[in-house]
Amino acid sequence: MHPQLRAPIKLTLCVTNTCNLNCIHCYSDCTREPDPRELTTVEWKRFIDHLVENKVMQAFIEGGEPFFRSDFLEILEHCSRRMNLIVRTFANQITEELAERLKELKVGLVCVDLLGARPETHDAHVGTRGSFELGIKGARNLVAAGVPIYTLMILTRRNISELQEYVDLAHALGATKAAALRLYPLGRSKRRWDELSLSLPEMMQALQSVKVPEGFRFIHSWHPNDGNSCYQMSCVSPFGKSIGCPYLREYIDLGDVREKSFVDTWHDPLWTELRSGNVSDSCSQCHDTQGSVGGCRATAFAFHGRWDAPDPYCAQMNQGVDLQRLPQQLFWKKPWVQE
Ligand code: SF4
Ligand code: SF4
Numbered sequence: 001m002h003p004q005l006r007a008p009i010k011l012t013l014c015v016t017n018t019c020n021l022n023c024i025h026c027y028s029d030c031t032r033e034p035d036p037r038e039l040t041t042v043e044w045k046r047f048i049d050h051l052v053e054n055k056v057m058q059a060f061i062e063g064g065e066p067f068f069r070s071d072f073l074e075i076l077e078h079c080s081r082r083m084n085l086i087v088r089t090f091a092n093q094i095t096e097e098l099a100e101r102l103k104e105l106k107v108g109l110v111c112v113d114l115l116g117a118r119p120e121t122h123d124a125h126v127g128t129r130g131s132f133e134l135g136i137k138g139a140r141n142l143v144a145a146g147v148p149i150y151t152l153m154i155l156t157r158r159n160i161s162e163l164q165e166y167v168d169l170a171h172a173l174g175a176t177k178a179a180a181l182r183l184y185p186l187g188r189s190k191r192r193w194d195e196l197s198l199s200l201p202e203m204m205q206a207l208q209s210v211k212v213p214e215g216f217r218f219i220h221s222w223h224p225n226d227g228n229s230c231y232q233m234s235c236v237s238p239f240g241k242s243i244g245c246p247y248l249r250e251y252i253d254l255g256d257v258r259e260k261s262f263v264d265t266w267h268d269p270l271w272t273e274l275r276s277g278n279v280s281d282s283c284s285q286c287h288d289t290q291g292s293v294g295g296c297r298a299t300a301f302a303f304h305g306r307w308d309a310p311d312p313y314c315a316q317m318n319q320g321v322d323l324q325r326l327p328q329q330l331f332w333k334k335p336w337v338q339e
Contacts, residue, residue, distance in 0.1 A: 004275065005232065007263050010058040011051060012235035012246050015044065016069040021090060022127030023115070025154065025189035025196055027249070028238075030064045038238045039258070041071045045078045047236065047257055052082045054263050062088035062246065064238065073101065080105040088113065088152070091138030092131050099138075099145035110149045112139045112175070116158070117165035125158060136173070143174040150177045155203060156196040163206050167218050177217035180207060182313055184247050185302050185326050197324045204315060221296075222313050230297055231275040234266055244271050247298035250330075274307055281310040281317055305329055 016038060019030040039047065051059070059079050066072050067089055079085055087102070088111040094102075102110065112135065115125035122132035142149050151170040153159065159166070163180065170178035182203070183189055189196055203222065212218045235243050242254040242265035254265040265271070279294030294300065295311025303312045303321050310317035 004272065007054040007266055008056055008232060008234040010060060010233040011056050012060045012062060012233065013044075014062055014064070014235065014238050014246060015039075015066050015072060015075060016064040017238040018068050019063055019065040020068050020092070020128070021065065021131060023188070024125060024127060024192060025156065025183065025187075027184060027186040027189060027246070028064060029187040034069070035239070039240045041074055043240065043258060044075050047240075047262065048075070048078050048082070050257075050262055056083065058084040058086065060086045060088065065090060065093075067093045067098075073105075076102075076105055076107070080107075084108050086111065089138075090126065090131065090135050091142070092134035094138030094141050096141050096145070099141040099147060102142070103145045103147050107147055109176075110142050110147055111152050111179075112142070112149050113152050113154075114166060114169070115153060115156075117162040117169045121159050121162055125156070139173050139175070149173070149175050150179060151175045152179045152181055154181045154183055155198065155206070156183055157198055158196065160198060160202065160206050164210055167210055167212065167216075171213045171216045177219055180218070180220040182221050182299070184298060185330060186247065186250055190326065190330060193324070193326050200313065200315065200318055200323050203313075230271075231277060234262075234271070236262065242266070242268075244274065245298060247296070248301075251298070251301055270307075278308060279310065280306075280308045281319075283314070283316045302330060303327060 016034065017028050017030050018032060018034050061076070066087060076085070085107045086109045087107055091112045114122055114135065116122035119132040123129050139149055151173070153166050155163065167178045183197060185193055207220050207222065210218055230245060233245065235245050236257055237243050237249060240257045242257055242262055243249050244252050244254065252270065254268040254271055257265065274297050277293035282294040295314050295317065297307060299313055300309040300311045301307055305327060310319060312318050312321035312323060
């Protein structure tokens with residue numbers, strides 16, 4: 001069981017649902033034009049003050065594409081020096097000047113998304129020609145300014161053959177590490193699952209065959225490497241909804257932080273239960289070595305429809321789940337409505 005914290009240690013702020021790209025897998029089904037329901041600048045600042053008062057130590061900021069929001073630097077400035085800051089971006093707007101500004105604002109880490117190691121693969125994945133080159137330039141500007149980066153690649157059928165090249169590219173860019181992330185059945189990826197998803201053996205084989213350059217780190221989000229970390233984190237959507245984790249965005253709504261104290265949503269009975277690590281099946285070895293209990297709740301729920309189910313992205317706990325077939329309930333009802 002995990003400890004129950006008074007407030008999360010880390011919080012993901014999805015500051016906008018807008019973006020300048022058009023990824024085929026986009027979990028947030030983002031748009032170019034801002035949705036008027038998004039939190040305003042003042043509302044984000046008020047919310048950040050509430051986090052600081054409640055001793056939330058780390059903000060992981062993502063979108064959409066955070067830099068596509070016109071007041072993003074103002075929001076970032078409001079967090080600066082009050083919390084540890086991590087920003088996730090496709091980096092295609094990061095000029096030399098902007099990289100310097102991020103350094104001044106004490107952004108501790110920038111996670112740069114790549115969806116392939118080659119321009120044609122990445123650009124096709126993000127639906128925007130030229131974005132690979134701009135993203136690589138942005139990543140280089142960050143490294144040159146002294147802002148640490150690490151790279152992320154969501155593994156799909158379209159880029160799995162470039163996994164090794166991707167790791168080598170991240171190393172050559174000067175990233176501190178490279179990460180491979182599993183694909184989640186959310187937003188557009190859910191609708192294109194047949195085309196993008198991979199079987200568990202295909203993914204495990206690819207991950208295990210990576211040759212990591214000396215002195216470099218390669219991490220990935222397949223259980224058991226990725227424990228259940230819900231207990232220490234939470235997330236707020238661009239629309240002010242407390243949702244626990246970005247990967248739970250279609251399953252959980254703990255309340256609107258404009259109407260309710262965020263800390264109260266943290267103590268919502270469902271989120272308290274999910275954080276507890278009370279699961280039906282968990283691997284004792286993983287528990288002993290890394291305190292992991294049952295793996296990721298988002299994928300467990302997506303494939304089993306139960307909060308206490310085991311994470312099927314683990315060879316030990318897969319229980320015969322075919323990861324290339326999505327349960328129909330993900331399409332025909334709000335999955336958080338449980339019988
Ligand atoms: S996945 Fe991210 S970068 Fe891609 S379209 Fe969606 S919000 Fe934009
Ligand atoms: S739902 Fe999964 S990805 Fe989200 S915090 Fe929990 S374990 Fe991590």
